[in-house]
Amino acid sequence: MQRYQAVDPTDLTKIHETSLKILEEVGVIMTYEPACELLAKHGAKVDGKKVLFPRKLVEESLKLTPSSFTLYARNPDGNVLFNLEDTHYCGPGGSCFVADLDHGRRPSKKEDFINLIKLYQSMDLIEMHHVPCEMTDVDPAIRNKAVVYETMKYSDKPLMPFMFTYEEAKECIEMAAAPFGGLEAVKNKKPVLLADPCTVTPLCYDDKSLATLMAFAEYGQIQLINSLAMAGATAPVTLAGNVAVQNAEILAGIVLAQCVNPGTPVIYSASGSNANMRTCSLTIGSPECALMSLINGQLAKFYHLPCRISGAITDSKCFDPQLGYESMMNLMTAEMAGGNFILHGGGIMATYDTVSFEKSMIDYELMGLVRRIHRGIEVNEETLAYDVIKEVGPRGQFLTEEHTYEHFRDAHYLPFISDSLNVAQWEAGGKKTVAERANEKWKKMLEEYVQPDFPAELDAELRKHLIP
Structure with a gap:
């Protein structure tokens, strides 16, 4: 697929230069003392909690960040090679609600989490798991470790949990490393886990994100250093200004990662959009969101880094045309932007609020359609x-x-759930909508799910970490 250029090279350089100026003259608040101390040792100017980044430090750090690396799965067939060309899909992450046609929208529970992991395990195009929904019925003290355990129990694909302290991040790495011989066996040799330390826009990192970032860098694990700048609310209303702020935040995280451990693998992860200026709430179904994805893809390629782009996301709360056109706009844009890690590949609706079982099926169809278009045609x-x-x-x-x-x-592409029958055939089959077909599909997939190998000794080892 032809990569779409939202801005010309001259304008892209202007964005880059503005970000460097922000880092050098405005600075970034970092509340985690170990991060400030380390950056000061490497030449950053630290004034209380504000860190100013010299241009040379940023440029040297970017040179240390690799352009290609492998994420290892329990099943070697599921290893993921990240580079500047290939595209990989990840499931949704972060929602506190789930929805299906039978029970409607509701707070997500452990049973929902497991069922979603089973579904995504069964979908070949989805190569990695995030946290598809929060297990609100699990003790928060062990919830992040439970994410690792339940994902590894029901899937042999790589995963990306949430972490909140240095110790917790290290323990989650240790759990993921268990099938590979433990922490020392994977340290700086085999990335087996992903993290997404996020900024607090504008121009701030909190203790949790910095602790996670530093723990992952220490062990050479992959991280999506992420910013969600919201144009008009947490960043300038103009898209150029929004991207400049967002880019500065991500560059600051990349610098810290390389100061901890030169060569730490990083995926450039920008998920910014704009505020609805009528309500001041985030919107992700806007053309501005898609435009920023395109620019973020260009910036990542400018820095020779793999990039994360958000996939089939929408503000819609129900199965209406808005859900379809926003999801396809964002997913197609992610491919056009040259996204290498497509997060929220399927299932997200209601502005990240909810994961839908039926939409997971519909979005998997969208992935297949976009992947087929991306493949193009062979002429011989x-x-x-x-x-x-x-x-x-x-x-x-x-x-x-x-x-x-x-x-x-x-x-030709063979449809997953789409209907291409004639009217008479469709009527004879019960006039089912795509949502109804999707409802039937996910239930059938759960019935046919086969759990991957999960040795008893691995189960026992991981369970040790679930004791509060």
Whole structure:
């Protein structure tokens, strides 16, 4: 797929230069003392909790950040190679509510979490898990570790939990490292876990994010250093100003990661959008959100870093046309931006508030459609099929030709849940809507789910961490 350039190289450089000026002259608040002490040792100017970053320090840190690295899965077939070209999808993350057609919207519980992990385990295009929903019925003291345990129990794909303290982050790394021989076996050798330390826009990091960032850097684990700047509320209303602030925040995190451990793998992760200026609330179904994804993709490539872009996200609260067109706009833009890590690949609705079982099915269809468009077409003697055209000739048919039989499976996309029947066939089948078909699909997938290998000794090792 052709990468879309939202701004020309000259303007991109202006954004970069403004971000460097923000870092050097305005600074970033960092409330975690170990972070401030380390940055000061590396040449940053620390004034209380404000850190000013010299241009040279930023530029040197970017040179240390790798452009390619591998995330290791329990099942080696699930290893993910991140680079500047390939695209990988991750499930949704962070919602406190779930929804389905049978029970409506409700606070998410452990059972919902497990069912979503099972579904995403069964979806080939989704290669990694985030926290698909909060387990609100699990003790917060062990909830993040429970995320690691339950994900590893029901899936052999890599995962990205939440962390809130240095100790908790280290313990989650230790859990994920258990199948690989423990912490020392993976340290700086095998990234087995992802984290997404987020800024507090504008221009601030809190203790939790900085502790997670430093713990992951210490062990050479992958992190999506993330900013969600909100144009008109937590950043300038103009998109150029919004992106400049957001970029400065991410660069500050990259510098810290490289100060902790040079060569720490980082995915450039910007998820900014704009505020609804009527309500001052976040909106993610706007064209401005899509535009910022495109610019973020350009900035990541400018820095030679893999980039995270948000996927099939929408502000819609129900199965209406808005849900469809916003989700497809954002997912297609993510691919056009050259996103290498597409977070929230499926399921998100209501501005990150809710994960829908049915929308997870619909968005998986969108992923398939976009992936097929991204693949493009192959032009050679075989695909041009001149000999077949000559043999069939005018007014012939190609359905029974050997060439059709040899190529139909990979020449066309085969729908996951979409309906392409004629009206009579659709009516005879019960006139089912896409939401109804999606409802049937996820239930069938849960019935057919097969748990991956989960050795008893691994189970026992991980359970030790769940004691409050």
